[in-house]
Amino acid sequence: MTPLRIGILGAGGATRGIHLPGFQLVPGVAVKAICDPNLDAAKAAGIADVTFSAGELLSRSDIDAVVIATPNDLHRDLLLRAVAAGKHVLCEKPLALNFGDAHDMLIAASKAGVVHMTAYTYRYTPALQYMKHLVDTGALGKIRSVRSAYLMALSGHLLGWRSTKARAGSGVLADIGSHLIHITELVAGEIASLCAMQRKFRDDPSSDVEDWFSFLAEMKSGAVAVFEISRVCAGRGAGITEDIFLELYGDAGSACFTLQDPWGLRVNLGQAAKDPSSPLERVNVPDEFLKIPGSPRDIHAHDPRWGYRFDQAWQFVSSVRAGESRAPSLADGVRCQAVLDAALISAESRSWVNIP
Numbered sequence: 001m002t003p004l005r006i007g008i009l010g011a012g013g014a015t016r017g018i019h020l021p022g023f024q025l026v027p028g029v030a031v032k033a034i035c036d037p038n039l040d041a042a043k044a045a046g047i048a049d050v051t052f053s054a055g056e057l058l059s060r061s062d063i064d065a066v067v068i069a070t071p072n073d074l075h076r077d078l079l080l081r082a083v084a085a086g087k088h089v090l091c092e093k094p095l096a097l098n099f100g101d102a103h104d105m106l107i108a109a110s111k112a113g114v115v116h117m118t119a120y121t122y123r124y125t126p127a128l129q130y131m132k133h134l135v136d137t138g139a140l141g142k143i144r145s146v147r148s149a150y151l152m153a154l155s156g157h158l159l160g161w162r163s164t165k166a167r168a169g170s171g172v173l174a175d176i177g178s179h180l181i182h183i184t185e186l187v188a189g190e191i192a193s194l195c196a197m198q199r200k201f202r203d204d205p206s207s208d209v210e211d212w213f214s215f216l217a218e219m220k221s222g223a224v225a226v227f228e229i230s231r232v233c234a235g236r237g238a239g240i241t242e243d244i245f246l247e248l249y250g251d252a253g254s255a256c257f258t259l260q261d262p263w264g265l266r267v268n269l270g271q272a273a274k275d276p277s278s279p280l281e282r283v284n285v286p287d288e289f290l291k292i293p294g295s296p297r298d299i300h301a302h303d304p305r306w307g308y309r310f311d312q313a314w315q316f317v318s319s320v321r322a323g324e325s326r327a328p329s330l331a332d333g334v335r336c337q338a339v340l341d342a343a344l345i346s347a348e349s350r351s352w353v354n355i356p
């Protein structure tokens, strides 16, 4: 097998916590170089070949693919330069600051003929993969309502570039709302229209973005949905302890997910769903969903609340080897950006907005 040679742009939390440990698990992959203007951060990532120049990394002929894991405002420019240099790309979420920029990125990557992917890490969570299977096989019947929430405590890492519109696009919506919208649409189908509101709770003069965001939505299927996204929920954790809740209620049963229990799902299905006194019961996620097909990851090697993220590296590498931009491609990132833009317009205009 010819080794796949990877370069990484950005040596921050996402690279050190997700990308590097993920690629280490995939045979036949070499992370050749890492670029960060903060050379100390780059050196701390443990890759021998370090540069502060993205141009230098992108011009190397011994790099086949790049990961873009910088602050959001840099994704577009770096991706356009990477695909022009013929590199396959794994780009962090949210793809860009707005729909137009994200769309440009998809078009450029498609024209360049490279394999592309958006880093929607949570879709690899075993319980979400199982939930999607339950929906796809009709175990829940027709979905009537969806409750979707991503709640975390205010953590120091949220206070820098993530707190400004210019660098992040928006606040909690762009940062963790992008994940929530992607996984909700993955299992429950696309949002057709929404009505949003937002709040900036923190008295922080260096921040011009919201800390809390919520919206009602109508799904294309006719289901209704309630979303809440917050990074000011004390007790809801940060990093490995933060929580996502996704609850689906269909005409044949229910399934409820929490990120803190990624190997379990609470369900009410079949005959039980016909008995109003029958409660949700926790079931183990079946073994076949504990990692994505082909993933070389040992499912017992890491905390179950973190290890599934490493399947992203496998999904990217195997897509490059197959020469195919498989989900979540940049098209999934563009789709999410359409919902993010609509949500911001809705919150500002205090009105219902259709997703184009």
Ligand SMILES: NC(=O)c1ccc[n+]([C@@H]2O[C@H](COP(=O)([O-])OP(=O)(O)OC[C@H]3O[C@@H](n4cnc5c(N)ncnc54)[C@H](O)[C@@H]3O)[C@@H](O)[C@H]2O)c1
Pocket: 009, 010, 011, 012, 013, 014, 015, 018, 035, 036, 037, 038, 041, 054, 068, 069, 070, 071, 072, 074, 092, 093, 094, 119, 120, 121, 122, 175
């Ligand atoms: N998929 C996930 O689960 C997940 C998790 C965390 C972060 N993210 C995303 O990853 C991206 C990075 O987030 P983070 O938490 O690692 O941020 P971070 O602030 O920890 O790290 C960003 C790094 O990028 C570097 N950088 C700045 N300009 C650069 C340039 N021109 N070239 C190369 N590097 C540059 C910074 O010096 C910093 O070291 C964001 O888009 C964020 O939304 C995704």
